[in-house]
Amino acid sequence: MKNILVTGGAGYIGSHVAKKLAEAGFNVIVLDNLSKGHREAVLKGKLIVGDLADVDLLDRIMKEEGIEGVIHLAADSLVGESMEKPGKYYRNNVANGINLLEAMVNNGVEYIVFSSTAAVYGEPEEIPITESHPANPENTYGESKLFFEKILKRYDEIYNLRYVSLRYFNAAGADLSGQIGEAHDPETHLIPIVLEKALGVREKLYIFGADYPTKDGTCIRDYIHVEDLADAHILAIEALAAGLESRIYNLGNGEGYSVREVIEAAEEVTGKKIEAEIAGRRAGDPAVLVASSEKIKKELGWKPLYPDLKTIIESAWRWHKGGGFDGND
Ligand code: UDP
Numbered sequence: 652m653k654n655i656l657v658t659g660g661a662g663y664i665g666s667h668v669a670k671k672l673a674e675a676g677f678n679v680i681v682l683d684n685l686s687k688g689h690r691e692a693v694l695k696g697k698l699i700v701g702d703l704a705d706v707d708l709l710d711r712i713m714k715e716e717g718i719e720g721v722i723h724l725a726a727d728s729l730v731g732e733s734m735e736k737p738g739k740y741y742r743n744n745v746a747n748g749i750n751l752l753e754a755m756v757n758n759g760v761e762y763i764v765f766s767s768t769a770a771v772y773g774e775p776e777e778i779p780i781t782e783s784h785p786a787n788p789e790n791t792y793g794e795s796k797l798f799f800e801k802i803l804k805r806y807d808e809i810y811n812l813r814y815v816s817l818r819y820f821n822a823a824g825a826d827l828s829g830q831i832g833e834a835h836d837p838e839t840h841l842i843p844i845v846l847e848k849a850l851g852v853r854e855k856l857y858i859f860g861a862d863y864p865t866k867d868g869t870c871i872r873d874y875i876h877v878e879d880l881a882d883a884h885i886l887a888i889e890a891l892a893a894g895l896e897s898r899i900y901n902l903g904n905g906e907g908y909s910v911r912e913v914i915e916a917a918e919e920v921t922g923k924k925i926e927a928e929i930a931g932r933r934a935g936d937p938a939v940l941v942a943s944s945e946k947i948k949k950e951l952g953w954k955p956l957y958p959d960l961k962t963i964i965e966s967a968w969r970w971h972k973g974g975g976f977d978g979n980d
Contacts, residue, residue: 659725661688667881703747713758724766733792734934744795762891771797779943790935815887820873820903824963825970832970849921860932869910871939873903876957886951903942904958
């Protein structure tokens with residue numbers, strides 16, 4: 652059984668990855684500082700509460716847990732915040748990530764799956780976006796992830812540290828068992844916000860910009876079920892363990908939905924009228940982001956099992972109606 656370190660494994664995507672990884676027979680060690688993660692989200696494996704800034708801790712974990720591979724999701728991930736506090740993003744997503752790579756190299760850990768983002772592309776020149784599309788991030792978050800991808804490339808050249816970088820489009824939905832789901836505080840993501848409005852626990856829902864050059868003026872995104880996203884991590888770590896060379900994959904459904912379409916789908920799922928107000932654009936938001944995920948389908952045999960937007964929203968709705976987690980950790 653392989654020992655895999657999952658950084659950020661108490662967070663939204665990380666907790667789904669850790670669960671699936673354990674189910675696939677890996678020994679899972681989660682490292683999370685619980686700044687945004689939840690203790691209850693770690694259903695399987697061991698949780699170590701700590702930070703990527705702690706170089707000694709990273710070294711100890713690699714040694715004591717006999718880590719063979721890493722899935723690195725610990726990061727700050729809010730586009731809006733990244734345009735207000737760029738230093739936080741460069742420090743946590745780039746500088747502290749280097750601590751992790753150094754600990755890996757020093758302890759002979761050979762491969763890593765990195766959680767990257769569609770935000771590396773910036774305003775797309777063509778849709779759907781393939782991995783060879785130029786990367787010109789419009790926000791600090793995307794730029795911090797692109798920097799780290801470049802660092803990974805260098806570490807591969809110099810130390811043979813192999814990586815798979817997964818460029819996520821919009822992760823959404825909740826684990827179908829209903830045990831874990833999306834719970835950020837404050838919440839900034841569209842689908843949970845729309846559902847909170849439907850539940851009556853949120854007073855206002857704002858559409859950030861209705862003057863984009865899209866069919867209804869609102870931003871278009873490619874929403875992918877968090878379970879499908881998690882599956883790709885398992886495929887990637889298995890492929891790396893079997894010797895796969897470094898590469899980058901997009902992860903999305905290949906279908907774009909506007910903010911208005913998401914609200915309409917949520918109205919159908921919840922059976923409630925969901926009122927929204929038009930507000931100004933959010934800094935750093937490209938008009939359209941839709942993925943081509945043909946490469947990972949072809950090379951690793953990945954296939955989204957829940958591509959339908961309503962199925963995604965239904966799983967999130969079950970989770971939100973159930974009340975989510977109790978506290979912040
Ligand atoms: N959005 C919105 N109102 C909200 C939250 C998000 O109109 O309260 C929009 C946002 O501008 C973007 C889309 O919904 O176009 C998805 O945003 P989210 O924050 O969920 O994900 P991101 O695309 O930033 O990763």
